[in-house]
Amino acid sequence: MELIVTNQSGKDRKVRAIIGTVLIILTVSLEPSSIVTVGLLAAAGSLLFNAISGNCYIYRVLGHSTCPISDSY
Numbered sequence: 001m002e003l004i005v006t007n008q009s010g011k012d013r014k015v016r017a018i019i020g021t022v023l024i025i026l027t028v029s030l031e032p033s034s035i036v037t038v039g040l041l042a043a044a045g046s047l048l049f050n051a052i053s054g055n056c057y058i059y060r061v062l063g064h065s066t067c068p069i070s071d072s073y
Helices: 010-028 035-053 057-062
Strands: none
Touching: 010 035
16 A cells, blocks of 8 residues: 555645645734644645645545546555
8 A cells, every 4th residue: 555646636736735825824924823823834734745745645535536547546
């Protein structure tokens, strides 16, 4: 079983990268020690990791894939 399997389409990856970037920009305007800021940074990091790697573990657990390659895993 492979650890990182591409299961996201290019469009899905772009949307995740944009949302992750917006969340990081949003945290600049909030208090640095706020629990909301930490949560937003965690979500942004997760989205950016997904966008860069092309792998979403939630998709993998659910058996879903938006990748155009049908036999990606």
